[in-house]
Amino acid sequence: MIILSPSILSADFTVLGQQITEADKAGAEYIHIDVMDGTFVPSISYGMPVIKSIRKVTDKVFDVHLMITDPIRYIKDFVDSGADLITFHLEATSNPQAVIDEIHKYGKKAGLSIKPGTSAHELIPYLDKVEMILIMTVEPGFGGQKLIPETMDKIRKTRQMLDEKGLSTDLEVDGGISCDNLKEVIDAGANVIVAGSSIFKGNITENIDNFKAIIGR
Ligand code: DX5
Ligand code: ZN
Known part of the structure; x- marks a missing residue:
């Protein structure tokens, strides 16, 4: 099952509620x-x-992507705000397991993300500890960037590591995803697709329909 997760970073904040609807x-x-x-x-x-x-x-599902230092400080606040799935960065904490435990303590799903410069091997200790892995396909921080081609191998590698361990952990990709590379990232093993500018710029319904057509529904 391929899941679509539009990133509201590229939404029009004057009508954010309408665009989410x-x-x-x-x-x-x-x-x-x-x-x-x-x-x-x-x-x-x-x-x-x-x-x-x-x-x-x-x-x-509120798929909250924390690009913050020491995320453990704020997990409870994001749970109380309505997060269902909380993803934090491996690079942002000295104790990833403690952050995972904190998210699970509140009965929420945990996601672990790595930036383009971080090797997929760093994920190994946590592959069976989280519900989702997020491979950043751009440097985090801004919407509207181009997918970094080298990250495709990392998606493949991560899916392979999950398969080898018999894990059905979700694999999310985020950054520069559009109808032009959607099939490629799915073929590489991603099953949760984030897209900001390619969904919120222009006609949202049409853009999502175009994504769905490629996904095959
Ligand atoms: C970037 C964010 C992304 C961003 C993606 O740091 O994590 O979620 O909104 O935007 P696009 O799809 O425009 O690259
Ligand atoms: Zn994101």
Whole structure:
């Protein structure tokens, strides 16, 4: 099952609720919410009050992508705001297992992400500890970038490692995904697809329909 997770980072924030409703109705399974702290990544995006507010407009899975340093400090706040699945960066903490445990303590799903410069091997100790792995296909921090071609091998490698361990862990990709490379990332082994600018720029319903046509539904 291929899951579509539109990233609201590229939405029009003056009508954010309406755009999320449109993405929901058009068939997105998840809503991807990028939280940036200005330290782990150069940008600052949005946090708990925004998540709490948009929780009222959709029942879809809130796929919260934390690009923040020392994420353990804020797990409870994101749970209380309405996060269903919380992904943090391996590079952002000295104790990834403690962050995973903290997310699981509240009954939420945990995701672990690596930046383009981090090797897939670093994921090995955690492959069977999380519900999702997120392979960043651009440097985190900004929407609208081009997919870094070298990350395709990492998607393949990660899917292979999961298969070898007999794990059905979700494999998410994020950054520069469009209808032009969607098939390629799915063939490489990704099953949760994040897309920001290619969904929220232009007609949201049409864009999601185009994605769905490639996915085959
Ligand atoms: C980037 C974020 C992405 C971003 C993707 O750091 O993690 O989720 O919104 O945007 P596009 O799909 O435009 O590359
Ligand atoms: Zn993201």
